[in-house]
Amino acid sequence: MTLTLLTGVLLIAMQASDQIKVCQVGYLPSESKFAMLTADATGNAVIRRVLDNRSVVVAKIGEPTVDASSGDTVRLIDFSSLKEPGVYRVEVEGVGKSFDFRVGEQIFAYPFRLAMRSFLGQRCGTAVSLAPDFPQYHYDACHMAPAQFHASSGKTGTKDMHGGWHDAGDFGKYVVNSGITTGTLLWAYELNEKKLKNLNLDLPESGGKTPDMLAEIRWNLDWMLKMQDDDGGAWHKETTANFPGFIMPDEDKSPTLIIGNGQAPFKVTAATADLVAVAAIGARLYPNYDRAFANKCLAAAEKGWTWLQANKDNNYGRNPAGIGTGGYGDSNPSDERLWAAAELFRTTGHKEFTDYFLANYTKWKPTVQGDAAQGWPELRNMAMWSYAMAKGANRSAANQIKTDSLKAADAIAARIVAHPYRMPLQQTEYYWGSNAVVANYAMMLQIANRFKPEVRYRDGALDSLHYLLGRNTFNTSFVTHVGTKWAMNPHHRPSAADKIEQPWPGLIVGGPNSSGKLDKPARQWKDEAARYDLNENAINWNAPLVFILAEELQP
Numbered sequence: 001m002t003l004t005l006l007t008g009v010l011l012i013a014m015q016a017s018d019q020i021k022v023c024q025v026g027y028l029p030s031e032s033k034f035a036m037l038t039a040d041a042t043g044n045a046v047i048r049r050v051l052d053n054r055s056v057v058v059a060k061i062g063e064p065t066v067d068a069s070s071g072d073t074v075r076l077i078d079f080s081s082l083k084e085p086g087v088y089r090v091e092v093e094g095v096g097k098s099f100d101f102r103v104g105e106q107i108f109a110y111p112f113r114l115a116m117r118s119f120l121g122q123r124c125g126t127a128v129s130l131a132p133d134f135p136q137y138h139y140d141a142c143h144m145a146p147a148q149f150h151a152s153s154g155k156t157g158t159k160d161m162h163g164g165w166h167d168a169g170d171f172g173k174y175v176v177n178s179g180i181t182t183g184t185l186l187w188a189y190e191l192n193e194k195k196l197k198n199l200n201l202d203l204p205e206s207g208g209k210t211p212d213m214l215a216e217i218r219w220n221l222d223w224m225l226k227m228q229d230d231d232g233g234a235w236h237k238e239t240t241a242n243f244p245g246f247i248m249p250d251e252d253k254s255p256t257l258i259i260g261n262g263q264a265p266f267k268v269t270a271a272t273a274d275l276v277a278v279a280a281i282g283a284r285l286y287p288n289y290d291r292a293f294a295n296k297c298l299a300a301a302e303k304g305w306t307w308l309q310a311n312k313d314n315n316y317g318r319n320p321a322g323i324g325t326g327g328y329g330d331s332n333p334s335d336e337r338l339w340a341a342a343e344l345f346r347t348t349g350h351k352e353f354t355d356y357f358l359a360n361y362t363k364w365k366p367t368v369q370g371d372a373a374q375g376w377p378e379l380r381n382m383a384m385w386s387y388a389m390a391k392g393a394n395r396s397a398a399n400q401i402k403t404d405s406l407k408a409a410d411a412i413a414a415r416i417v418a419h420p421y422r423m424p425l426q427q428t429e430y431y432w433g434s435n436a437v438v439a440n441y442a443m444m445l446q447i448a449n450r451f452k453p454e455v456r457y458r459d460g461a462l463d464s465l466h467y468l469l470g471r472n473t474f475n476t477s478f479v480t481h482v483g484t485k486w487a488m489n490p491h492h493r494p495s496a497a498d499k500i501e502q503p504w505p506g507l508i509v510g511g512p513n514s515s516g517k518l519d520k521p522a523r524q525w526k527d528e529a530a531r532y533d534l535n536e537n538a539i540n541w542n543a544p545l546v547f548i549l550a551e552e553l554q555p
């Protein structure tokens with residue numbers, strides 16, 4: 001009798017359960033380790049080594065807490081004492097087992113590779129293949145015809161514009177969104193150069209003088225530079241007039257158009273300032289590998305700066321008549337201007353740029369704050385950090401920024417610990433692309449950790465990453481091909497059109513979007529290709545994912 005009961009319990013215990021949520025990639029040996037249980041169970045959870053089924057930790061199941069973001073009743077399972085590398089799973093009697101996960105120093109190397117190589121898969125204007133890892137994903141050169149100047153650009157005729165990354169699930173290329181994306185990736189490289197310099201990403205450029213990651217980023221930087229007019233200003237975007245259907249990139253034969261905002265000087269302030277900022281970063285990262293390119297970046301940045309000084313804000317509002325692609329309109333480019341000044345100062349040390357920064361940064365008080373993550377229209381954090389990291393920066397300004405960054409990190413870390421899923425979002429922040437808000441908060445913690453190392457900053461960033469990689473109400477990794485159960489149907493045209501069941505790898509989808517509703521906002525996600533508001537990928541969402549993974553790559 002007892003024996004039958006016991007066998008029955010053991011059998012049930014073998015079922016995989018969505019009610020035991022772990023990071024599907026795993027945990028670093030040195031970090032705190034939590035699983036979230038959403039079943040009504042008490043007593044102990046057992047962590048078993050998959051290799052020999054040996055119980056390695058018996059962890060007490062925590063008290064239930066109701067998570068307002070999902071409506072789930074969540075119990076924490078703390079198995080931080082587990083430090084030995086291996087493959088494990090969590091088991092709870094009467095509930096089942098979690099997905100297998102790893103503990104190890106190199107667990108983020110593969111997710112990093114996929115997330116970074118997703119940019120290769122977004123390349124425009126060249127034949128693309130994700131071989132050797134994923135040779136089945138490929139397309140021929142797309143959007144090769146010269147782009148046509150749209151009436152809103154103030155010019156006529158055509159210009160060679162091939163290159164750049166497709167923005168997202170659509171094939172448009174937008175300077176504003178390219179700004180934060182390229183900037184974040186260059187930062188990831190700059191801060192982690194020792195680890196990333198010799199990393200082979202198997203790109204067409206691999207084996208050349210330029211480190212692979214810089215080579216990939218250059219693909220987009222080159223395109224951005226082409227979006228600069230002779231007077232130094234940058235147009236807003238280069239897209240077809242409307243979004244194409246669900247076809248492969250090379251099947252999209254509609255002409256691409258260079259689009260401005262339709263009123264003199266036609267170029268757009270936010271786009272120009274973003275271009276200046278990333279070109280300035282490029283000018284300090286590429287000289288050792290391609291001096292001519294670095295000089296070109298610097299010249300573009302300086303010319304763009306001159307345009308910014310000479311022109312009042314000229315913002316992109318609504319799309320001009322006949323244009324239906326993404327908006328990326330920003331009515332306040334003061335943060336982009338500040339970022340441009342900061343990056344130029346960090347690169348050149350010239351007085352003009354520190355003067356501009358010091359005269360303008362006090363508009364933001366505090367300079368960095370815990371409820372304001374960076375995003376495509378919000379570059380102020382990048383501006384502040386860049387200035388604080390610059391040689392020759394004004395001491396008191398730099399100190400203020402560091403102090404504010406730590407205070408912001410304290411607030412973010414406190415939110416994470418208080419959240420039953422240990423993640424940083426407030427109820428109001430489950431908007432379009434909320435997964436990137438999570439990643440950008442994690443980035444804020446990691447930058448703060450560079451100013452002053454604190455275990456709670458690092459653990460908080462990792463907790464945020466674990467949420468993205470499956471430790472969430474859906475027990476699903478939001479990054480394709482990363483983990484065990486991941487988003488299968490991103491709103492990504494190549495994934496939908498290529499007749500392959502599985503999507504392209506390494507793409508982070510937008511995630512829960514509650515459209516302003518505050519009731520269970522974290523539940524507002526579906527793994528459906530039609531839902532571009534929930535399940536699209538985008539380069540500006542993949543970039544902070546790359547950043548946080550790069551920070552945690554072990555040498």
Ligand code: 9MR
Nearest residue numbers: 168169170243325326327491532533536
């Ligand atoms: O596919 C488009 C996606 O990339 C954009 O993010 C989204 C919002 O701008 O728009 C999608 O395109 C849709 C269009 O706006 C309306 N018709 C259906 C399109 C999706 O199939």
Ligand code: 9MR
Nearest residue numbers: 167168169170326327328432433536538
């Ligand atoms: O990421 C953008 C989000 O912040 C906006 O709310 C949304 C609607 O304007 O657009 C998102 O960006 C999309 C862009 O307009 C077109 N390419 C796909 C982007 C991600 O969905």
Ligand code: ZN
Nearest residue numbers: 124125142143
């Ligand atoms: Zn293309």
